[in-house]
Amino acid sequence: MSIFPNSKRGEVAFEIDGKTHKLCLTLGALAALETAFATENIQQLGAKLSVVSAQDILVVLAILLDAGGNHFSVDELSKAHIDAKSAALAIAQTFEAAF
Template identity: 40%
Template sequence: MANARRGEVEATLDGQNFCLCLTLGALAELESAFGASDLVSLAERFDQRRLSSRDLLRIIACGLRGGGHAASDEEVGRMKVDGGLAEYARIAAALIAATFGEGEAANP
């Protein structure tokens, strides 16, 4: 079960429940992937709400790895969710909100 106080989010991918978390290591991975120089730059990028499908995939994959699940970006790209694209976006937004604060991203 996800612990919101630790920035954890629950998600069902391929019919399996997972606990996702953007740990410090996961955030460092996202900084590198998005070319962000620091956490403020990364948060500003997320605040723009202009994320590609590749961005959603990376955020979810980093959240899975941060939650202790060994899943590559390619494996996550093949996972299915009920609700399609809207659910992928909801999972990513919930991770961002749990990590950077409640803000508007908490209610995508």
């Protein structure tokens, strides 16, 4: 698997513990986010994600990483070296790339 993100697929590069991984917002990832945040549609999900906790960011990262072909549990991510500002930026870029 290539570590270089495919911008045509909406992939975004993200570094965890010094290694580059890919984030991607697929339809399956969107459905997983709706389930994880107990929302019924994209509009409700957007409202829920307008104010997030650190735990919420870890959940979103885990789902977007999985869609990008990199499985990490929320627990694994909570123990990893992740820059919070970079995480928020990468998540925003992933959503922007998908829409």
